[in-house]
Amino acid sequence: MLISQILKDKPTQGVLTVVPGTTVGAAANILSDKRIGGLIVSQDGVHPLGIITERDIVRELGRRGSVCLEDKVDDMMTTALVTCGPGDRAIKVLQVMTEHRFRHMPVVDGDEMVGLVSIGDVVKARLDELGSQAEALKNMIMGY
């Protein structure tokens, strides 16, 4: 299973981004409204500058309290982004996410972001794939 297939199967296309200068509180509102775990920070929607996730916000809330909601996302985002490409295999992307202990990966084609996959998207795709393989094997054994 390729990342391009996972992107195609996602119920919503595109990547939700916020521009630099957005407050952490506004980003938290979007995460809550859209029921997602991370946002890409980008000026133009296609060139990612960083990522801010619920984990970053909770960490700072725990350390400094709600005053951190007034910070700009620029101060809290991770800028050393690890990305994948549409032609990468899902299993490889899952390994990278597990090694780095994060759950989001922007998908970049050339120098443009074309999507974002979460660990949930990738695990679901792998389980669907394994389910289809098991069904095919069962049918082979049963002679269907």
Ligand code: AMP
């Ligand atoms: P997550 O598990 O995705 O909520 O992220 C855990 C930590 O890793 C947070 O500090 C994120 O900002 C950071 N992070 C998430 N995804 C990526 C990524 N693709 N590249 C680099 N850092 C990331």
